Amino acid sequence: MCDGSSSWKESQLRNYDIPLKSVPKLSFDDPRVEQLISENKPVIITGSDLVYSASKWNLEYLEKHMESSTCTVIMSPNHIFKYFDEKAITPAMKNKFVPPTRKVSMKISDFSKRLNNWKSGEERLYLQQTLNNTVGPAIVQDFIKFRWDWITAIQKKMAWGPLTSNLLLIGMEGNVTPCHYDEQQNFFAQVKGWKRVILFSPEHYGCLYPHTVFHPHDRQSQVDFEKPDLNKFPRFEEVQGEEAIVGPGEVLYIPVYWWHHVESLLNGGYTVSINFWYKAGPTVDIIYPLQGHQKLAIMRNVEKMLIEALKDPEEVGSLFRAIVLGRYT
Numbered sequence: 427m428c429d430g431s432s433s434w435k436e437s438q439l440r441n442y443d444i445p446l447k448s449v450p451k452l453s454f455d456d457p458r459v460e461q462l463i464s465e466n467k468p469v470i471i472t473g474s475d476l477v478y479s480a481s482k483w484n485l486e487y488l489e490k491h492m493e494s495s496t497c498t499v500i501m502s503p504n505h506i507f508k509y510f511d512e513k514a515i516t517p518a519m520k521n522k523f524v525p526p527t528r529k530v531s532m533k534i535s536d537f538s539k540r541l542n543n544w545k546s547g548e549e550r551l552y553l554q555q556t557l558n559n560t561v562g563p564a565i566v567q568d569f570i571k572f573r574w575d576w577i578t579a580i581q582k583k584m585a586w587g588p589l590t591s592n593l594l595l596i597g598m599e600g601n602v603t604p605c606h607y608d609e610q611q612n613f614f615a616q617v618k619g620w621k622r623v624i625l626f627s628p629e630h631y632g633c634l635y636p637h638t639v640f641h642p643h644d645r646q647s648q649v650d651f652e653k654p655d656l657n658k659f660p661r662f663e664e665v666q667g668e669e670a671i672v673g674p675g676e677v678l679y680i681p682v683y684w685w686h687h688v689e690s691l692l693n694g695g696y697t698v699s700i701n702f703w704y705k706a707g708p709t710v711d712i713i714y715p716l717q718g719h720q721k722l723a724i725m726r727n728v729e730k731m732l733i734e735a736l737k738d739p740e741e742v743g744s745l746f747r748a749i750v751l752g753r754y755t
């Protein structure tokens with residue numbers, strides 16, 4: 427399929443046995459957009475021109491204007507790019523955890539060459555570079571022309587914290603970032619190609635079995651969507667997903683603590699995305715019943731407190747079981 431595709435086909439989507447409904451797609455000036463964002467619900471926003479000035483960010487343009495800077499590129503032996511925190515690989519963890527990918531630095535021209543010469547069976551690549559002042563002046567010019575007026579107005583209205591970073595993502599067709607949640611609000615702007623995002627509300631915590639909080643794969647689901655182990659993760663069968671397929675010029679609001687699986691469509695050429703991560707605002711007034719994301723935050727904190735207190739993560743499971751089994755079940 428040529429890169430300039432103006433739409434996508436079902437055959438470009440990977441098959442998972444997950445019931446999906448569609449994320450609403452609304453124009454940026456539709457009042458329901460801010461309503462959904464205020465309710466911490468996902469929405470595809472059209473016509474915002476948020477990153478219109480980056481519409482020309484294809485590899486040729488970026489090679490020309492980012493030549494001097496080196497970029498972070500993730501390499502994977504397969505199409506899965508499951509994030510892990512290197513700092514969480516403690517000596518005790520060392521012989522138990524095998525990093526599924528490796529991180530390298532390379533110039534964007536090298537990245538482009540390897541993408542163009544890629545052959546099946548070789549390591550796949552995923553450029554994931556924070557936009558900072560090392561990029562060239564042309565890129566800076568494009569960056570300052572993002573629609574900061576529009577997104578800053580939303581940041582203020584929703585009382586979010588500061589913008590923490592913008593990540594430039596250039597992925598090979600078919601690349602997958604498996605299901606995880608982030609602790610930040612995210613405006614995910616699609617620049618080139620199409621990405622499919624499958625989202626699950628924070629309430630799905632019990633069905634998506636995140637790794638333990640001190641594991642390198644903290645915040646990532648343990649469930650392999652392509653071959654789910656229903657003996658280990660029986661409640662995975664209960665998940666209900668919300669699907670957003672985003673193309674050039676569209677922005678997906680990924681609410682803080684919402685689970686998301688992201689794939690670059692098969693045979694769609696490489697994809698370019700820019701995300702906007704904001705610190706989530708403070709929970710001002712606790713209103714009961716608590717919302718899913720608040721319960722998720724509580725569960726994370728309880729887990730952290732217990733591991734700090736017991737020191738041995740192995741003891742945490744048996745202590746939780748002693749508290750719950752036969753008592754809170």
Ligand SMILES: CCC[C@@H](CC(=O)O)C(=O)C(=O)O
Binds near residue numbers: 593602608699
């Ligand atoms: C490292 C971030 C990857 C991104 C998903 C994707 O585009 O592959 C994501 O998960 C996010 O923007 O939160």
Ligand SMILES: [Zn+2]
Binds near residue numbers: 608
């Ligand atoms: Zn994410």
